[in-house]
Amino acid sequence: MNLDPVTLALVQNRLDHISHQMGWVMTRTARSPIFSQSHDFSCFIADARGTLISQADGIPIHTGGGGFAVRAILRDFKGDIAPEDVFLLNDPYTAGGNHLPDWVITRPVFVGGKLVAFACNRAHQADIGGGAAGTYNSAATEIFHEGIRLPVLKLIEGGPKGGKVREDLWRLLMLNTRLPEALDGDLRAMIGSTRIGAERLALLVEELGVDRADEFFEGVLDHADRRFQTCIDRLAQGVWKGEEPVDNDCFEPIDARIAVTITVKGRKLVVDFAGTSPQVRGFKNSSIANSTSAVFMSLASFFEPDLPKNEGAFRSVEIRLPEGTLVNARMPAPMTMNTVFVAHEIIHAMWKALAQALPDRASAGWSKAVHAVTAGLREDGGRYVMYQWAGAPAGGGVEGRDGFHLIGHLITLGGLTLPNLETYEQLYPARFRRQELRRDTAGAGRFRGGAGCDYEVEMFTPADYAFRGEGAGAPSSFGVAGGRAGAGGEVILTLADGTRIQAPKYGVERHGVGTYRALSPGGGGYGDPKTRDPERVLRDVRDGIVSAESAENDYAVAIAADGRSIDRARTDRLRKALP
Numbered sequence: 001m002n003l004d005p006v007t008l009a010l011v012q013n014r015l016d017h018i019s020h021q022m023g024w025v026m027t028r029t030a031r032s033p034i035f036s037q038s039h040d041f042s043c044f045i046a047d048a049r050g051t052l053i054s055q056a057d058g059i060p061i062h063t064g065g066g067g068f069a070v071r072a073i074l075r076d077f078k079g080d081i082a083p084e085d086v087f088l089l090n091d092p093y094t095a096g097g098n099h100l101p102d103w104v105i106t107r108p109v110f111v112g113g114k115l116v117a118f119a120c121n122r123a124h125q126a127d128i129g130g131g132a133a134g135t136y137n138s139a140a141t142e143i144f145h146e147g148i149r150l151p152v153l154k155l156i157e158g159g160p161k162g163g164k165v166r167e168d169l170w171r172l173l174m175l176n177t178r179l180p181e182a183l184d185g186d187l188r189a190m191i192g193s194t195r196i197g198a199e200r201l202a203l204l205v206e207e208l209g210v211d212r213a214d215e216f217f218e219g220v221l222d223h224a225d226r227r228f229q230t231c232i233d234r235l236a237q238g239v240w241k242g243e244e245p246v247d248n249d250c251f252e253p254i255d256a257r258i259a260v261t262i263t264v265k266g267r268k269l270v271v272d273f274a275g276t277s278p279q280v281r282g283f284k285n286s287s288i289a290n291s292t293s294a295v296f297m298s299l300a301s302f303f304e305p306d307l308p309k310n311e312g313a314f315r316s317v318e319i320r321l322p323e324g325t326l327v328n329a330r331m332p333a334p335m336t337m338n339t340v341f342v343a344h345e346i347i348h349a350m351w352k353a354l355a356q357a358l359p360d361r362a363s364a365g366w367s368k369a370v371h372a373v374t375a376g377l378r379e380d381g382g383r384y385v386m387y388q389w390a391g392a393p394a395g396g397g398v399e400g401r402d403g404f405h406l407i408g409h410l411i412t413l414g415g416l417t418l419p420n421l422e423t424y425e426q427l428y429p430a431r432f433r434r435q436e437l438r439r440d441t442a443g444a445g446r447f448r449g450g451a452g453c454d455y456e457v458e459m460f461t462p463a464d465y466a467f468r469g470e471g472a473g474a475p476s477s478f479g480v481a482g483g484r485a486g487a488g489g490e491v492i493l494t495l496a497d498g499t500r501i502q503a504p505k506y507g508v509e510r511h512g513v514g515t516y517r518a519l520s521p522g523g524g525g526y527g528d529p530k531t532r533d534p535e536r537v538l539r540d541v542r543d544g545i546v547s548a549e550s551a552e553n554d555y556a557v558a559i560a561a562d563g564r565s566i567d568r569a570r571t572d573r574l575r576k577a578l579p
Contacts, residue, residue: 003219011208012220012308016056018200019043022121023057025193031185032126033427037419038389041123043193045201046070047217048115052311060300061098061339061411062122064293067311068096069104070118076152083110084158086191090128090150092287092335093143099290099335100147101125101135105155105187107194111205116213119197121190125183126385129176131508133375134385136466138250138506140283140334147336148176156191178375178383221312228313229267231303235357239263242352244345246326247474250282250337250506258326258345262353271295271350272320273327282506285329286338286346291321294343294411298350301413302361341470343411344368348478355480364396364403364449364524365478366410368471370489372503374516376463378429386428388457390418390435391518393471394442394450394486396478396526402536403449403486403523405437405545429460438487438519440547442540443475444554445483445525446532451545452489452520462512467491469505477524484529484554486522493517530556530578534566 042058055063130147259275443449
């Protein structure tokens with residue numbers, strides 16, 4: 001059938017809008033601030049074969065590998081999928097999961113008795129048991145230390161009278177969390193959002209015609225494939241390599257790396273991670289679904305933002321993930337950190353290789369997070385788990401745009417929003433003292449990186465701190481085209497008695513009442529900083545991002561004594577003196 005391109009565009013937009021509708025339901029009904037405040041969840045849609053046809057809502061690292069989860073359902077429940085069924089899974093080894101805290105709820109969509117699609121939600125649970133409150137057990141050395149493992153399960157069993165919740169399974173899930181009220185409410189929100197998605201999908205299929213809908217779904221996948229092939233056309237043919245270091249295994253320094261070779265041949269890409277270091281002892285090993293998602297994300301983000309976000313876009317990409325390495329670990333390697341690190345390193349390595357094939361689209365590196373998870377008891381005896389997300393890291397610069405100052409993990413591309421501090425003060429025994437941008441930490445460049453922030457919060461109770469500070473210490477971003485890396489980060493605890501503790505990159509420690517302070521690292525700069533527009537430098541000085549001294553030393557821009565204007569004559573002399 002020759003499909004009208006206008007109709008195809010409308011179908012893709014409808015699918016994407018349904019994904020967003022599911023996300024709106026989730027935000028408004030979830031109990032945990034991880035969802036309602038920070039949007040650490042994603043909604044996506046797959047066709048009847050388990051191929052993603054929309055991943056418009058949420059966080060790219062969640063959705064890019066979503067097809068693995070749906071295809072695991074089709075594999076494990078072949079011939080046993082009915083209307084009103086709802087499936088649950090999380091395991092990265094057996095169920096297409098990326099890491100254990102991200103649970104997938106999937107609802108099959110039937111129209112006229114025919115399976116036509118799946119409405120899905122992947123969301124990070126506040127706590128799923130394991131060795132540390134808040135799921136990030138940085139002391140884990142095997143997956144069994146990280147929480148409950150869920151193969152593909154029927155959480156709700158369909159039937160002629162509608163779906164019936166498996167109460168025994170529900171009780172099992174509630175027993176395996178420190179925060180049963182949060183998990184109970186969040187699971188119900190996930191289930192409800194997929195119901196709304198399934199209802200909207202059924203209406204769309206009825207409009208298209210149940211016998212023709214799959215042709216339209218295949219059409220949007222084909223269109224995405226053609227669009228991405230035009231992106232490949234812009235890459236120089238040949239073999240391009242990129243590496244990103246991995247300097248610790250969560251326990252001690254190591255000399256490891258993510259290595260990628262991208263071969264551009266015709267309208268095909270081969271992405272090969274041969275040369276990547278073996279899996280490590282700590283919880284930064286990646287699953288196939290997670291690594292695939294990181295590759296898709298790095299490719300999609302390198303090109304224009306209107307590239308269709310479905311699995312068809314990457315039909316021309318072959319991914320090779322050597323078994324037993326950081327990008328495809330063998331059982332029972334722990335994996336909870338993998339959606340952030342080593343996904344971040346995968347994307348950096350990919351960007352470095354792609355930048356050689358198309359320099360005009362190069363991006364400087366984003367800095368790495370220094371977040372901790374803080375968990376303890378409230379005055380009423382109830383537990384709390386607080387994610388210290390407000391101390392987010394920074395983005396890197398690109399041609400035409402400076403890096404974002406405070407955007408969070410690279411793998412979210414801004415999809416993970418910073419929580420409202422006033423709300424957090426109501427929810428947790430905490431008082432925020434500061435959240436301000438740092439000075440002279442942004443990677444210098446014609447378009448500078450983001451600055452990162454100085455974040456400080458007073459914790460009123462003794463608490464466990466699960467540190468995950470990959471960005472602490474040396475700079476974790478990188479500059480391109482003559483730009484420079486941003487400054488490194490730091491985490492400091494100051495206890496009530498004045499004891500000052502330099503937090504480790506990783507580890508689970510218990511400390512008394514005190515203050516948690518995170519200095520998040522800066523993003524990398526793009527281009528020679530001495531060619532930056534002096535007016536932009538002045539604005540940064542007035543905003544407190546760059547000091548007058550750094551303006552002169554890094555950018556060859558002299559600031560007048562009033563601090564509010566450029567000393568034009570001196571700036572001209574500085575720039576004329578440049579080699």
